[in-house]
Amino acid sequence: MEKKITVLPGDGIGPEVVAAAVRVLQVIAKRYNHDFQLAYAAIGGAAIDQFQDPLPEETIKMCKESDAILLGAVGGPKWDNNPADLRPELGLLQIRKTFDLFANLRPVKAFPSLLDASPLKREVAENVDLMIVRELTGGIYFGEKNRTESEASDLNVYTREEIERIIDNALSLAKVRKGKLCSVDKANVLETSRLWRQIVEEKKAQYPDVAVEHNLVDSVAMKLITNPGHYDVVVTDNMFGDILSDEASVITGSLGVLPSASIRSDNFGLYEPVHGSAPEIAGEGIANPAATILSVAMMLRYSFDLQDEAAEIERAVSSVFDDGYFTADLVKDNSRALSTDEWTDKVIAEIDTNF
Amino acid sequence: MEKKITVLPGDGIGPEVVAAAVRVLQVIAKRYNHDFQLAYAAIGGAAIDQFQDPLPEETIKMCKESDAILLGAVGGPKWDNNPADLRPELGLLQIRKTFDLFANLRPVKAFPSLLDASPLKREVAENVDLMIVRELTGGIYFGEKNRTESEASDLNVYTREEIERIIDNALSLAKVRKGKLCSVDKANVLETSRLWRQIVEEKKAQYPDVAVEHNLVDSVAMKLITNPGHYDVVVTDNMFGDILSDEASVITGSLGVLPSASIRSDNFGLYEPVHGSAPEIAGEGIANPAATILSVAMMLRYSFDLQDEAAEIERAVSSVFDDGYFTADLVKDNSRALSTDEWTDKVIAEIDTNF
């Protein structure tokens, strides 16, 4: 298979974890005889420094010519006091909107070997395997905004079409997973939530195999911690999804192992770790590359339909954890920690021994 | 001291836990020579059934003539399909707005004897003692709303005055607690958050003893679980506060022990447990009354400035837990559980033996 991938390393640890993930991608290419052509471009703070633009035209053009995007992370204190239109995060918001990447998939799967690092008791966190589906291009993120010295506002707005497509996406996912969907809203207060709930009710008839429940966001914020094993697919709006997916990430023990996909209906997608640019450890070579490596697996699965290749990466990552190899975020005793590159070597070795 | 208290038992387990808390209040009155005059009124589903109105005029009138309000809980499946203006929750939203109860205080304090019931590891949850201050009468809860079949919207809007008074409230609280304030927003996306952050920056100069940090809501949703011991006072808007305070409640092991106060600047306030009406166990006499009893303690502290009396209730509750007495929500083996009344008896006995 021949595919073009635009690589956007971004800021902080972004370039380090992306470099690691690209190494794994190339090994997969070699082993399975694929040709992945990579083209690098700028986003976020790096793009502001170079082009005074968090998402330069040149980057958009390259992404348009490619089959998928691999992103590191954006942001850092260096740009914190920049004017609104020159903040690194804007590059991220704009690329999501420009490419209509409305479905943000954030799987949270507990690796048994990492549970010591979780703040949750083992019996609560083990066996968790859920997927948060967050609407990514609508809601309060993109509604009309205003601010004066005496008042500010943000409009939370959803059209029927925006809700329908994300609900369809989540129901389809639930159908091929464990057959359960929890739709999260605040229907006792918000009108957007009432429309959301109504559309879920309309849509669910088309998916008779999926058991659908509605739950309020405050209640789910609790149950995600008290009983995360209850969930399969969780679908919610942009703002609630931002909060709940970060919250759910604590279950696994490290943000450093959580991948994400932001996709649209034709399978074009952007893949990035859930974690941020972690400027405090940038350049030290100690960042955990697992989240970005697993994001590459999601790319293979969702954008290229390469199921075996995706599964092989996931198997290798899991097996390296089981063998007791960890980066610094996952061990108390730092002298036992592997560097980003050393840990990536283990993953590559694990793939190689399988051939 | 003479005080008038309006009691709103509400729905589900509301009447049961309120009855228990009133018993404790009366014991305190006797022991400390106070005269608390109680007047009962309807709210929520009970008020809809009786008056076709979740917050009848008569109830508002009684609250206006009193010094504080004690509330049980509202809602239940019976009214789930009611039209929007006849939903029990509306009674709660309206009473908050009518009485301008803009500051919702939700303390989360770990009881050492309850940590077995927490989903968090003991070393993470122990020693937690934080206070969430949620803005309660503004934001997306009360902004303009619209819904058609094809689109819906909710306006998140804050004025400078609304933000200033809640920030002042939170800074004053931090000053007499551990001197730390975490202000939570989504300033990388929302204009309301940018105004919020700006006002926190302006205000903090007036409280030189308080260490102030800003943090994004998604990040706090994680850190509340990975490192809850980090927090002292956490201040945020209505919607984020709803989510984060329910999330933080899991730390203690049961929603059944979490009180709340909703107050305004003149110390008039409404006191209620954080938990809901729990219709599935209503009428069984097994509900945990601790949250409502501790809400009475908050009433004594914040509305009546009766510090010793408040502390005595808190001491008694804590000591009953330490003696190994629990309601059903806190034990695995139900045969060991005390009923609502039995557990309240223990609290009263504990207060009595102290005199």
Ligand SMILES: CC(C)[C@H](C(=O)O)[C@@H](O)C(=O)O
């Ligand atoms: C950086 C920020 C704008 C972004 C968001 O809120 O969507 C991030 O938190 C995320 O979840 O990807």
Ligand SMILES: CC(C)[C@H](C(=O)O)[C@@H](O)C(=O)O
């Ligand atoms: C019942 C509901 C309207 C209410 C809210 O969202 O404020 C509740 O969740 C709470 O937190 O008191």
